[in-house]
Amino acid sequence: MSERVEREYELKRAGAAEAMAGVTSGDRIFYGEFTLFPRLCDAALAAQKDRVTGVNVDSVCFTQMPKVAEVDPEGKHFILNDWHFGGVSRKLHKQGRCNYIPLTYHQGPRIMRKYQDYDIVVLTTGPMDERGYFNYGLSNSMSSAAVDKARRVVVEVNPNVPNCLGGNQESIHISRVDAVVEGRTDTLVEVPGANASDIDRAIAAHIMEVIEDGSCLQLGIGALPNVIGSMLAESDLKDLGVHTEMLVDSCVDLYECGKITGARKVIDKYKMAYTFAMGTQKLYDFLHNNPTCASYPVHYINDPKIVALNPKVVAVNNAVAIDLFSQVCSESAGTRQVSGTGGQLDFIFGAFGSKGGKGIIGISSTYTDSKGEVHSRINPTLAPGSIVTLPRSLVQYVATEYGMVQLKGKSTVERAQALISIAHPDFRDELANQAAAMGIG
Numbered sequence: 083m084s085e086r087v088e089r090e091y092e093l094k095r096a097g098a099a100e101a102m103a104g105v106t107s108g109d110r111i112f113y114g115e116f117t118l119f120p121r122l123c124d125a126a127l128a129a130q131k132d133r134v135t136g137v138n139v140d141s142v143c144f145t146q147m148p149k150v151a152e153v154d155p156e157g158k159h160f161i162l163n164d165w166h167f168g169g170v171s172r173k174l175h176k177q178g179r180c181n182y183i184p185l186t187y188h189q190g191p192r193i194m195r196k197y198q199d200y201d202i203v204v205l206t207t208g209p210m211d212e213r214g215y216f217n218y219g220l221s222n223s224m225s226s227a228a229v230d231k232a233r234r235v236v237v238e239v240n241p242n243v244p245n246c247l248g249g250n251q252e253s254i255h256i257s258r259v260d261a262v263v264e265g266r267t268d269t270l271v272e273v274p275g276a277n278a279s280d281i282d283r284a285i286a287a288h289i290m291e292v293i294e295d296g297s298c299l300q301l302g303i304g305a306l307p308n309v310i311g312s313m314l315a316e317s318d319l320k321d322l323g324v325h326t327e328m329l330v331d332s333c334v335d336l337y338e339c340g341k342i343t344g345a346r347k348v349i350d351k352y353k354m355a356y357t358f359a360m361g362t363q364k365l366y367d368f369l370h371n372n373p374t375c376a377s378y379p380v381h382y383i384n385d386p387k388i389v390a391l392n393p394k395v396v397a398v399n400n401a402v403a404i405d406l407f408s409q410v411c412s413e414s415a416g417t418r419q420v421s422g423t424g425g426q427l428d429f430i431f432g433a434f435g436s437k438g439g440k441g442i443i444g445i446s447s448t449y450t451d452s453k454g455e456v457h458s459r460i461n462p463t464l465a466p467g468s469i470v471t472l473p474r475s476l477v478q479y480v481a482t483e484y485g486m487v488q489l490k491g492k493s494t495v496e497r498a499q500a501l502i503s504i505a506h507p508d509f510r511d512e513l514a515n516q517a518a519a520m521g522i523g
């Protein structure tokens with residue numbers, strides 16, 4: 083390590099309380115994304131709550147309950163905003179404590195650079211390397227953009243953050259950092275995929291029919307992507323590629339059993355390109371210093387024009403509900419925000435542009451509410467106030483456990499008929515009546 087880098091590091095070393103002492107009322111702060119939540123600085127800021135009001139704290143998908151939310155149940159001191167809702171923000175939102183920032187994910191960095199300024203950006207990174215770089219680890223995503231718009235940058239180093247190779251913009255140099263907080267040794271948040279049900283297996287089997295040798299995969303989190311991963315591992319398919327928003331455990335399994343080579347990709351050939359990773363320690367260990375994987379900012383990974391450059395893109399996404407006009411809601415339950423647009427629109431659009439590409443929405447035909455009542459996910463219209471995540475003009479394939487339909491080029495009547503054909507049989511007659519009443523039957 084050069085003397086200059088070493089000296090700079092020593093000068094910038096700070097305790098968490100000191101690093102957050104500069105926060106003043108009305109400031110806007112950005113916290114590290116997904117699993118790289120800055121625990122120490124969050125706790126330090128929470129401890130200083132009585133000297134500030136109206137501080138906005140933003141992140142991309144809080145994966146743990148921020149202390150600043152815990153210590154301020156009435157939201158007098160801190161306002162939380164999330165660029166993508168997971169369980170934590172969903173819970174806070176129910177209490178009126180967290181706002182969603184709408185975006186289609188690939189535009190996030192551009193939106194930040196154009197319209198957002200941060201007083202402090204606090205990231206969790208790996209420790210500084212001998213050249214003075216801190217690696218963004220599992221969350222490349224919008225981190226570079228946030229740093230570009232920051233008045234002050236604080237990094238909270240944790241040696242358990244895997245060193246994730248770029249790609250591009252996967253690290254930050256000490257010269258751009260204002261304070262380095264040490265002391266983290268915790269293992270990273272693990273988000274294992276859910277266990278697959280028979281319904282997931284049936285949906286996955288339909289989707290498997292359109293995956294070919296050389297397909298380039300986008301698989302997100304959840305039971306369905308997991309089960310597709312297992313089916314691919316047992317299949318005869320070969321030379322699969324990965325260009326995905328989120329890198330997950332099933333990509334590790336598929337790589338280890340030789341299914342993923344990336345040999346037929348046109349961009350990032352032989353690499354698994356991604357913008358963030360979330361899964362178990364198995365995935366985090368796999369990523370560490372692994373040149374098979376390339377971490378990029380989301381404005382590259384999710385840009386539909388970039389996604390479309392690889393042939394045979396297969397993008398599999400989940401949804402909350404779809405109406406007979408084929409509009410897809412993937413982010414709200416009526417007016418209640420439960421998730422976000424995330425990368426769904428990006429990848430469905432991108433997959434359609436890819437030669438031989440397929441953008442797929444995979445949903446169970448029904449949903450059981452907390453009272454045990456079963457509802458169809460395919461409905462005449464979306465519930466009032468539902469947010470349309472995918473306009474009907476972009477929807478291509480829809481799969482349920484009863485089959486998969488392709489909607490591009492189909493009329494409104496044909497779309498309604500196709501969707502009814504994959505609805506749960508108990509709801510089909512009623513849906514057909516409603517379609518007729520709406521002039522699409």
Ligand SMILES: CC(=O)SCCNC(=O)CCNC(=O)[C@H](O)C(C)(C)COP(=O)(O)OP(=O)(O)OC[C@H]1O[C@@H](n2cnc3c(N)ncnc32)[C@H](O)[C@@H]1OP(=O)(O)O
Pocket residue numbers: 169172301302303304327328399400401402403412413414415416420421422423424425426449459
């Ligand atoms: C990271 C990636 O996967 S990349 C993929 C691209 N990104 C996206 O697709 C983003 C948008 N999509 C998503 O976030 C998810 O796929 C979802 C939310 C649509 C579904 O994910 P799941 O894991 O199946 O969600 P889950 O079953 O936990 O439901 C989420 C919430 O919505 C509620 N919900 C789900 N379906 C319905 C429905 N039809 N009606 C009312 N509420 C519903 C659930 O009750 C739950 O709320 P709660 O936590 O308060 O109980």
Ligand SMILES: CCCC(=O)O
Pocket residue numbers: 142143165166187302327423424425426
């Ligand atoms: C922030 C994006 C996560 C998703 O697309 O689900």
